[in-house]
Amino acid sequence: MPVAMPQSDAAVLARRAEVVAALERIVPGEGVIASEQGMRPYESDGLTAYRQLPMVVVLPETTEQVAAVLAYCHREGVRVVPRGAGTSLSGGALPLGDGVLLGMAKFNRIRAIDFANRVAVVEPGVTNLAVSNAVAHAGFYYAPDPSSQIACTIGGNVAENSGGVHCLKYGVTTNNVLGCELVLVTGEIVRLGGDHLDAAGYDLLGVVTGSEGLLGVVTEVTVRILKKPESARAALIGFTASEHGGECVARIIAAGIIPGGMEMMDRPAIHAVEEFVHAGYPLDVEALLIVELDGPRPEVDHLLERVNAIAQQCGAVFYRASTSEDERLLFWAGRKAAFPAVGRISPDYYCMDGTIPRAKLPFVLQRMSELSAQYGLRVANVFHAGDGNLHPLILYDANKPGELDRAEAFGSDILRLCVEVGGVLTGEHGVGIEKRDLMPVMFSEDDLNQQQRLKCAFDDKGLLNPGKVFPTLHRCAELGRMHVHAGRVAFPDLPRF
Amino acid sequence: MSENLKPCDHAEVEEAIRWALSGDKTLEVVGRGSKRSIGRAAQWDATLDLSGLSGITLCEPAELVLSAKAGTPLAEIEAVVAANNQELAFEPMDYGPLLGGATDSATIGGVLAANLSGPRRIKAGAARDHFLGASAVSGRGETFKAGGRVVKNVTGYDLCKLLAGSWGTLAALTEVTVKTLPRAETEETVLALDLDPATAVKAMTAATGSFADVSAAAHVPAAAAKRLAEFAAAGSAVTAFRLEGVAPSVAHRKGLLEELAKAFGALGALPAEASREFWRAIRDVKPFAADGPASARIIWRISTAPSRGAEVGNALAERAQAELLYDWAGGLIWAALPPSDDAGAIVVRSVVAAAGGHATLIRAPAAIRSKVDVFTPEAAPLAALSKRVRESFDPRGVLNAGRMWAGI
Numbered sequence: 001m002p003v004a005m006p007q008s009d010a011a012v013l014a015r016r017a018e019v020v021a022a023l024e025r026i027v028p029g030e031g032v033i034a035s036e037q038g039m040r041p042y043e044s045d046g047l048t049a050y051r052q053l054p055m056v057v058v059l060p061e062t063t064e065q066v067a068a069v070l071a072y073c074h075r076e077g078v079r080v081v082p083r084g085a086g087t088s089l090s091g092g093a094l095p096l097g098d099g100v101l102l103g104m105a106k107f108n109r110i111r112a113i114d115f116a117n118r119v120a121v122v123e124p125g126v127t128n129l130a131v132s133n134a135v136a137h138a139g140f141y142y143a144p145d146p147s148s149q150i151a152c153t154i155g156g157n158v159a160e161n162s163g164g165v166h167c168l169k170y171g172v173t174t175n176n177v178l179g180c181e182l183v184l185v186t187g188e189i190v191r192l193g194g195d196h197l198d199a200a201g202y203d204l205l206g207v208v209t210g211s212e213g214l215l216g217v218v219t220e221v222t223v224r225i226l227k228k229p230e231s232a233r234a235a236l237i238g239f240t241a242s243e244h245g246g247e248c249v250a251r252i253i254a255a256g257i258i259p260g261g262m263e264m265m266d267r268p269a270i271h272a273v274e275e276f277v278h279a280g281y282p283l284d285v286e287a288l289l290i291v292e293l294d295g296p297r298p299e300v301d302h303l304l305e306r307v308n309a310i311a312q313q314c315g316a317v318f319y320r321a322s323t324s325e326d327e328r329l330l331f332w333a334g335r336k337a338a339f340p341a342v343g344r345i346s347p348d349y350y351c352m353d354g355t356i357p358r359a360k361l362p363f364v365l366q367r368m369s370e371l372s373a374q375y376g377l378r379v380a381n382v383f384h385a386g387d388g389n390l391h392p393l394i395l396y397d398a399n400k401p402g403e404l405d406r407a408e409a410f411g412s413d414i415l416r417l418c419v420e421v422g423g424v425l426t427g428e429h430g431v432g433i434e435k436r437d438l439m440p441v442m443f444s445e446d447d448l449n450q451q452q453r454l455k456c457a458f459d460d461k462g463l464l465n466p467g468k469v470f471p472t473l474h475r476c477a478e479l480g481r482m483h484v485h486a487g488r489v490a491f492p493d494l495p496r497f
Numbered sequence: 498m499s500e501n502l503k504p505c506d507h508a509e510v511e512e513a514i515r516w517a518l519s520g521d522k523t524l525e526v527v528g529r530g531s532k533r534s535i536g537r538a539a540q541w542d543a544t545l546d547l548s549g550l551s552g553i554t555l556c557e558p559a560e561l562v563l564s565a566k567a568g569t570p571l572a573e574i575e576a577v578v579a580a581n582n583q584e585l586a587f588e589p590m591d592y593g594p595l596l597g598g599a600t601d602s603a604t605i606g607g608v609l610a611a612n613l614s615g616p617r618r619i620k621a622g623a624a625r626d627h628f629l630g631a632s633a634v635s636g637r638g639e640t641f642k643a644g645g646r647v648v649k650n651v652t653g654y655d656l657c658k659l660l661a662g663s664w665g666t667l668a669a670l671t672e673v674t675v676k677t678l679p680r681a682e683t684e685e686t687v688l689a690l691d692l693d694p695a696t697a698v699k700a701m702t703a704a705t706g707s708f709a710d711v712s713a714a715a716h717v718p719a720a721a722a723k724r725l726a727e728f729a730a731a732g733s734a735v736t737a738f739r740l741e742g743v744a745p746s747v748a749h750r751k752g753l754l755e756e757l758a759k760a761f762g763a764l765g766a767l768p769a770e771a772s773r774e775f776w777r778a779i780r781d782v783k784p785f786a787a788d789g790p791a792s793a794r795i796i797w798r799i800s801t802a803p804s805r806g807a808e809v810g811n812a813l814a815e816r817a818q819a820e821l822l823y824d825w826a827g828g829l830i831w832a833a834l835p836p837s838d839d840a841g842a843i844v845v846r847s848v849v850a851a852a853g854g855h856a857t858l859i860r861a862p863a864a865i866r867s868k869v870d871v872f873t874p875e876a877a878p879l880a881a882l883s884k885r886v887r888e889s890f891d892p893r894g895v896l897n898a899g900r901m902w903a904g905i
Contacts, residue, residue, distance in 0.1 A: 114802075114804075115706060116702045116706070116803070116804040117702070117802045117803055117804050117828075118705065118706060119802075140706075160651065161651045161655065163649060163651075167649070168648070171622070171626065172649070172651075174626075174655065174658065175622055175626050184878070184882070188878040189878070190876070190878050190879045190882060191876075191879070192879075194802075194853050194854065195802040195853065196800045196801045196802050196828060196853065196854040196855070197618060197619075197623070197800050197825065197828055197829070198612065198614075198623055198625075198662070198800055198855075199612075199662060199855075200855030200857075200872060200873040200875065201662075201872055201873070201875055201883055201901060201902070202659060202662070202663055202883050202886055202887075203612070203625055203658045203659055203661060203662050203663075204659070204879075204882065204883070204886065205658075206625055206655055206658025206659060206661070207654055207655055207656065207658050207659045209655065209658070210651050210654065210655045211654055211655075227706055227707065227708060227710070229708075230708045250559040253558075253559055253561065253679070254558065254559055255679075256582055256679035256680070256682065257679070258678065258679060295710065295742075295746060296708060296710075296746055296749045296750060296753075297749075298745040298746060298748075298749045299742060299743060299745060299746030299749070302743055302745045302746070303743065355645075355647045355648075355649050355650055356647065357557070357560050357562075357646070357647060358559070358560055359557075359559065359560065384649070387647070387648045387649040388560070388647050388648065388649065389649045422646055422647070423645070423647050424645040424647055424650045424652045425652045426650070426651050426652050427647075427649040427650060427651065428649065428651055429651070430651055431651075431652060431653065435652075439652075439653065442645075442652060442653075443642065443653060444641075444642070446639050446640060446641050447641045447642045447643075447653075448653075449639075449641075450635060450639065450641040450656075450889075450890070451653050451654050451656070453889040453890070454654060454656070454659075454886065454889050454890075455654075456885075456889060457882065457885035457886045457888070457889040458882070458885075469653065480892065482518075482637060482892060482893070
């Protein structure tokens with residue numbers, strides 16, 4: 001395992017039976033799993049190259065039980081890894097051998113739906129899609145739609161600040177969550193936000209969202225629901241060069257159009273998908289755009305005409321606009337099947353998630369094909385083109401010695417490249433363990449120390465999900481120390497008046 | 498008389514804060530001071546004036562981003578963004594009219610530190626939702642970076658969210674990156690006249706839950722409406738719905754909206770230019786302006802669930818003789834109370850606590866703001882957490898100490 005996890009605490013492991021018994025007292029019945037066989041399903045998440053059995057699994061059903069479990073672990077110095085559905089692609093829910101795996105799957109109820117205020121109050125174990133389904137009868141939906149939406153949970157979405165294909169127009173999780181109930185590692189229960197807008201004081205909900213399970217455990221979430229757009233149409237647009245596709249995206253935005261979705265695929269991805277899904281994608285293009293417009297029909301038709309004109313100006317060699325809902329869904333079926341389609345042409349693939357300033361796309365694709373040759377591994381690209389979020393899929397075979405390591409090294413180079421051109425390490429999958437050791441590429445030691453000081457404000461003993469996000473663990477006391485150099489500051493030079 | 502420190506670059510901001518730390522001094526952090534009278538009245542040893550850090554450093558409309566030094570005037574940024582047919586979609590309000598200062602005197606750093614927004618908040622979010630990245634100096638005198646320069650980023654904690662609305666109590670911003678979005682080609686406002694607040698809230702919640710896709714919904718009761726030029730003569734309450742977008746879409750949705758709204762009352766409309774002017778007045782709470790008939794009144798800003806807006810407003814009218822203005826489909830209430838020793842805090846706090854939400858005392862004499870909580874007091878475990886968060890950035894309480902709550 002190339003990424004080193006924190007060393008297990010032998011003293012905690014020695015007390016395993018005692019910890020299990022204590023958890024069984026808090027969560028009676030079937031809520032504690034301590035057998036190897038029973039814990040096996042929890043050994044990994046969506047980043048399957050990494051596996052680790054937890055010390056014990058606990059599946060509480062009430063906020064009070066979560067609070068009691070955390071208070072116990074805090075008092076006893078036991079580490080805790082929270083888990084939703086375990087679909088993280090960055091290893092956010094990878095267990096610790098000396099840690100309690102806190103599964104939130106039993107928090108699976110929708111507590112309230114309030115159409116007048118356009119909010120739903122849900123438990124964190126409810127799946128993303130279940131929220132939309134629960135409000136669909138009234139023509140509403142929950143906007144963030146990560147591709148794992150059938151399985152991934154709202155609690156996990158909050159932890160990862162999940163996005164999806166519609167987030168350029170409708171925002172990511174943080175823009176669509178209004179409140180939550182949060183249990184701190186001490187067992188204290190706090191409410192952040194509610195069904196109103198904006199925080200009363202510090203926007204702690206904003207920082208808990210995307211904190212990857214390092215700051216607390218969410219036991220209830222108030223999400224915003226939106227009226228489903230009246231209509232939607234998609235267009236497939238093909239180009240003989242990725243530059244032309246990139247230019248088309250830039251001009252669509254410059255024309256004042258923010259599409260509901262704007263996706264790009266490169267030739268290897270197009271071919272893999274078309275063979276698998278037969279979505280009618282052209283095979284003789286280097287880049288394919290899917291542009292979806294949604295809203296009232298007159299608006300959609302009007303803007304689609306403009307998109308068509310822009311596409312022609314940018315040298316599109318293929319253009320087809322959907323004329324029926326079935327056709328629109330077929331266009332999307334290809335894109336949505338991109339990962340499994342790539343899975344068919346390669347025994348394994350590794351999905352990356354950097355964001356770049358969109359103008360750098362041709363350069364990044366060029367560098368990526370050079371790296372592909374250098375590492376001897378193929379790569380296919382799918383791309384949330386509107387917001388510059390790139391998903392290169394590196395194809396490899398885990399059964400061939402050294403290929404996984406090569407794929408990981410290739411992936412690291414891609415992410416370094418993203419940062420180099422002004423982008424970031426992760427657009428929506430999170431840092432987890434996967435990109436943890438690359439954090440210094442993007443952040444200075446002071447940047448990371450400040451983030452870890454914030455962690456200390458929530459988790460003084462560093463017990464919540466340690467080993468994720470931050471490459472080096474510091475003790476809170478050490479981070480809190482101040483080094484003030486009185487008299488050494490050249491302050492008198494500062495202009496005053 | 499406190500000292501005024503006016504750094505002109507990031508390094509000097511760092512030096513200034515280190516100087517304060519070494520001498521155990523507190524700093525008031527200001528941009529151009531347009532919101533200086535919001536917050537608990539407290540005393541600081543020196544002023545850290547960031548208006549010297551000015552200038553747009555990156556403007557890439559096709560990438561939807563703009564970076565600027567924190568003291569850059571908002572008006573300068575809005576002009577550059579508008580020249581590219583874009584806007585700051587969160588529609589930051591101008592506190593000038595309400596607080597009696599000059600208009601157009603905000604800085605981008607102040608806008609973000611106060612998490613401002615405007616009528617479009619219900620559709621496009623607040624400053625927090627458009628704040629992508631920052632360079633800042635913490636109360637430890639250390640430089641740190643938050644976020645990035647791209648619109649989609651989950652790398653590390655989202656410190657921008659925390660800095661938004663922290664009122665300068667965590668760090669001094671030196672450079673920021675915000676999202677810029679295309680601005681609507683046209684707009685139009687549909688009016689429903691003479692509704693009482695409860696009916697208006699029903700109409701507004703119906704509109705926000707419909708295909709009309711309104712980008713703003715506000716209710717101005719008669720007392721406040723008569724201070725808006727357009728409605729001075731009519732003497733009736735005005736409920737307004739804004740439609741923005743391309744012309745065919747606005748026309749189509751206007752039809753939908755009128756169909757929906759006519760069940761509630763007589764209709765009217767404001768064409769594009771009048772609509773823009775009307776929403777600027779709502780955004781800046783002009784009916785309660787410091788140079789108008791409500792100048793002596795205390796101003797509270799209340800955020801609650803829209804459907805409970807009328808109930809909150811009615812209770813404040815009855816129990817505290819408040820004049821009211823409702824934005825955000827009823828979820829944002831501006832309440833103007835007659836002067837009193839406690840600014841009406843006991844009544845406001847109890848009404849808002851019962852309905853859920855929060856209330857901030859925006860305009861009141863300093864003597865009152867030094868003894869009445871300006872921000873909603875937090876329950877014990879949350880207050881302790883906020884204090885720890887504050888201390889994680891500024892353990893000595895150097896920056897804007899005591900501005901949000903005593904000790905924070």
